[in-house]
Amino acid sequence: MTDKLRVIAIIQARLGATRLPGKVLLDIGGQPMLMRVAERVRRASCLNGIVVATTAETQDEAVAEFCQQHEVPVYRGSQHDVLDRFYQAARTFDATAVVRITADCPAIDPQLIDLTVNKFQKAGVDFACNRLPPPWHRTYPIGLDVEVCTFPALERAWQEADQPFQREHVTPYFYEGIQPAVTRSLSNLSLVSPRGFRLLLVNHDPDCGSLRWTVDTPEDLELMRQVYARFGNRDDFNWKDLLALFGREPGLAK
Numbered sequence: 001m002t003d004k005l006r007v008i009a010i011i012q013a014r015l016g017a018t019r020l021p022g023k024v025l026l027d028i029g030g031q032p033m034l035m036r037v038a039e040r041v042r043r044a045s046c047l048n049g050i051v052v053a054t055t056a057e058t059q060d061e062a063v064a065e066f067c068q069q070h071e072v073p074v075y076r077g078s079q080h081d082v083l084d085r086f087y088q089a090a091r092t093f094d095a096t097a098v099v100r101i102t103a104d105c106p107a108i109d110p111q112l113i114d115l116t117v118n119k120f121q122k123a124g125v126d127f128a129c130n131r132l133p134p135p136w137h138r139t140y141p142i143g144l145d146v147e148v149c150t151f152p153a154l155e156r157a158w159q160e161a162d163q164p165f166q167r168e169h170v171t172p173y174f175y176e177g178i179q180p181a182v183t184r185s186l187s188n189l190s191l192v193s194p195r196g197f198r199l200l201l202v203n204h205d206p207d208c209g210s211l212r213w214t215v216d217t218p219e220d221l222e223l224m225r226q227v228y229a230r231f232g233n234r235d236d237f238n239w240k241d242l243l244a245l246f247g248r249e250p251g252l253a254k
Contacts, residue, residue: 136201
């Protein structure tokens with residue numbers, strides 16, 4: 001655990017996905033995807049706790065009940081104002097730093113959570129991540145996304161963000177307006193946003209950004225089921241193990 005911060009991972013989960021409804025509770029190798037994500041996130045040594053943030057809508061009763069049955073802390077809040085849901089969850093669980101994870105990433109790697117949080121702490125920034133949205137170029141596979149921010153930075157975004165997009169996607173208020181350099185960098189980048197937030201972008205060399213390990217479609221779900229089957233339906237593999245698997249079986253990517 002960290003000495004200076006109370007770091008809480010907030011896992012964003014709901015059943016109302018349009019392309020694959022109910023996906024967070026669909027089975028992957030004998031366990032619902034949400035449990036796979038929660039168990040993997042829980043292994044990050046930098047964390048002081050985890051919480052699932054779902055909505056207060058009737059359709060997400062199943063998510064809340066599942067968490068309660070499996071002793072996973074849960075917070076229920078706004079369906080569309082996800083920034084408010086995160087802020088209220090962070091405040092409820094006394095976080096001084098928040099790690100944002102989405103529940104459709106069953107390959108999320110606790111070692112990458114630790115790496116991002118440690119670099120965040122050492123750099124003394126307001127926000128750190130291992131990917132930024134286009135036009136930025138990502139260097140980690142889709143599905144390994146980690147974002148971390150201080151509670152004061154989250155509170156400022158919660159107070160000031162006034163656009164629906166900013167409220168729905170939680171973190172754009174931190175990095176909007178920063179333009180990527182023409183030349184792609186595989187080194188970590190220290191950035192300052194137009195709003196004065198200090199940011200750190202954690203990159204990977206070599207570039208692995210073309211790989212996709214998230215679950216948005218039935219094909220994605222089948223891929224993750226195949227991946228877990230290759231590891232005997234255990235969830236203790238890391239992302240480098242996955243890289244090796246895709247090297248041995250390039251057909252999986254199709």
